[in-house]
Amino acid sequence: MKRLRTTSLFILFLTSLLNAQNDQYHTEYHVIEKDLKENTIALDSTAKALVIYEYGNSYIDRNTYNLTTEIKRKIKIIDKDAFDEGNITVVLYKNKSNKEKVSKIKATSYEYNGSKIIATKLEKSDIYTEEYDKNHDVVKFAIPNIKEGSVITYSYTFESPFRFNYYPWSFQSKIPKLYSEYNTSIPGNWEYNIKLKGDLKLKSHDKSIKKKCLSSGSAYASCAIAKYIMVDIPAFIEEDYMTAKENFLSKIEFELSTFTGFDGSVNKYTKNWKDADKEIKSEPNLGSHFYKKSSVSSITNAIPHDSEIKMAKNIFEHIKKNFAWNKKYKLFSKKSIKQLVKNKSGTATEINILLLNALHAKGIDAKPVLISTRKNGLPTKLYPVISEFNYLIVQAKIDGETYFLDATDKYLPFGLLPHRCLNSYGRVFDFKNGSYWTDIAYKKMSYIQHSLKLQLNDEDLIEGSVSSRYFDYKALPVKASYYKGSENYNKYMGSYFSPAVIENHELIYGKESGELFEDKFDISIDTEAIGDKLYINPFLFSFFEQNPFKLQERTYPIDFGYKDNYTYKAELKLNDAYEVLELPEEFSIVLPNNSGQLLFNVTKKESDILIFMKLSFNQYAYPPEYYPHIKEFFNKVIDTQKNALIVLKKK
Helix, strand or coil: CHHHHHHHHHHHHHHHHHHHHHHHHCCCCCCCHHHHHCCCCCCCCCCCEEEEEEEEEEEECCCCCCEEEEEEEEEEECCHHHHHHHEEEEEEEECCCCECEEEEEEEEEEEECCCCEEEEECCHHHEEEEEEECCEEEEEEECCCCCCCCEEEEEEEEEECCCCCCCCEECCCCCCEEEEEEEEEEECCEEEEEEEECCCCCCEEEEEEEEEEEEECCEEEEEEEEEEEEEEECCCCCCCCCCCHHHCCCEEEEEEEEEECCCCCEEECCCCHHHHHHHHHHCCCCHHHCCCHHHHHHHHCCCCCCCHHHHHHHHHHHHHHHCEECCCCCCCCCCCHHHHHHHCEECHHHHHHHHHHHHHHCCCEEEEEEECCHHHCCCCCCCCCHHHCCEEEEEEEECCEEEEECCCCCCCCCCCCCHHHCCEEEEECCCCCCCEEEEECCCCEEEEEEEEEEEECCCCEEEEEEEEEEEHHHCHHHHHHHHCCHHHHHHHHHHHCCCCEEEEEEEEEECCCCCEEEEEEEEEEECEEECCEEEECCCCCCCCCCCCCCCCCCCCCEECCCEEEEEEEEEEECCCCEEEEECCCCEEEECHHHCEEEEEEEEEECCEEEEEEEEEECCCEECHHHHHHHHHHHHHHHHHHHHCCEEEEEC
16 A cells, blocks of 8 residues: 555655646647736747747658648737737648548637636638639638637647658747647658758657558558757847848758668658759759750850850840840749740749850850758758759859859849849759769959038038949949830939939940949939027938848848949038038948958048948858847847938037
């Protein structure tokens, strides 16, 4: 009896300990009074909703062999702006022979009236299934009676016959989470590549083996059991100057590499790059279009024989001017190059394959490069996953130089990729020597330079001229507005230099596809007089209207895509009626490791005041620890351009 009592006390102790841990993270799926009464979130005081508890359990069903996932969530609604957390959509994939399905849907909203918990349940009649497209259905339901302060729960079971991708699990989302748990049971004859992505750390990761979890006749398989738990998970908030959020979200992804049948047959799904190269080369909707000289004869015949660089540039310009991009990214194409030549319009891949073939037909070393665009996420380097690429560009090697080319935009100079393509790296397909990874990084510095010569006239009006230079990426929007017509350009520049009056615009230098664009125009703007004092803001426009960086902390890199530089020089000549009473304060700030600089100088020289500001970023991307420094850079630039005043006093 004594031993039994000791054992019972020990079990009670363990139970109380587990309950205490659960209470710490509110891990119970059922709603308690505490959930409803608490309206402040220590994890994130600005959050409009909070996931209190989240649970997932994925396994291969013993009877159907389908991948089955049970999902449960409990969410606290703090603000009405988060009511959409109760609108649930489940996407189901289907093909001609099979489809995914969802079942056992339950959902409830809870509120507290001061004395008791009131629950409102989802009715089955409020669950809808719609066809999204030929390969997808969506199941939708809206949890009823959601109010500020409500707690909602929902659960369902997801079943898929498509086991290639094991159900992925995102620990992080746009709202913070107290507790997220994911359980997996993977039979030994299913081998998956497992990727834990993101910077957040797991609270725990338990592993075990369950014997004979799956069977077929007299054959059995054991299962690898895993439990992943993460707690106190901050919300992932997207901000400017980032690549796809999928690169940084903390989550687990699975991809089937090998399946061994109970009969001993082995199917390998993850191949090496040598195998992938062969598949790409013979792929009827991709590789079979490469290096077809006959399909581009109408283009190459019009290009005179010259040096390789001149021929390459002439081919590049010809394709940009005569073939229009239809704004589609599709990597694979059923359209032949002859059809593209006839229709004069196609996807980015089709147009760039045309460029590839034309360069190759002229004897230029050109190869296709598969990339993933910035919004599409980074492809894994661990093994070939062709579905992670969504775009094709061209690599050309000429006179010892390597150029990356894209012919979808007529304003792009030779060797400048669209900003959407600046996503770290791509895969070059060399069918003789094997494919390889290459960095996709632009090394030149793009810049904007404004030089102003201004004078304060007798009517206290500032007037003068502005000379501007725009280079590479900074030139693209200006060129696009200018070559689309004067009305479009005047509107663009008017908004840029508002409220100044712009007149007598003159193009100094510029071509549609040139690297450099230079222009000049006259400008005038009023000053502000208060009593016998005149207040002049020497910045007639701002490089930035507001700071794009607003987060308290950013856990992912700042990625501009390219290095850039902003320079503002102004020479203000005063009239004889005023003397200088006050000048703005000068300053200089440098980013860590001299990776950027912000400089502001004001100098008085006889009757002239010289203003100089320079902002430069010497790297195209910065790690998260640079965030507070770069945020302060932008704060300082915006504050200076808005509030730096020259104060004059009448003599």
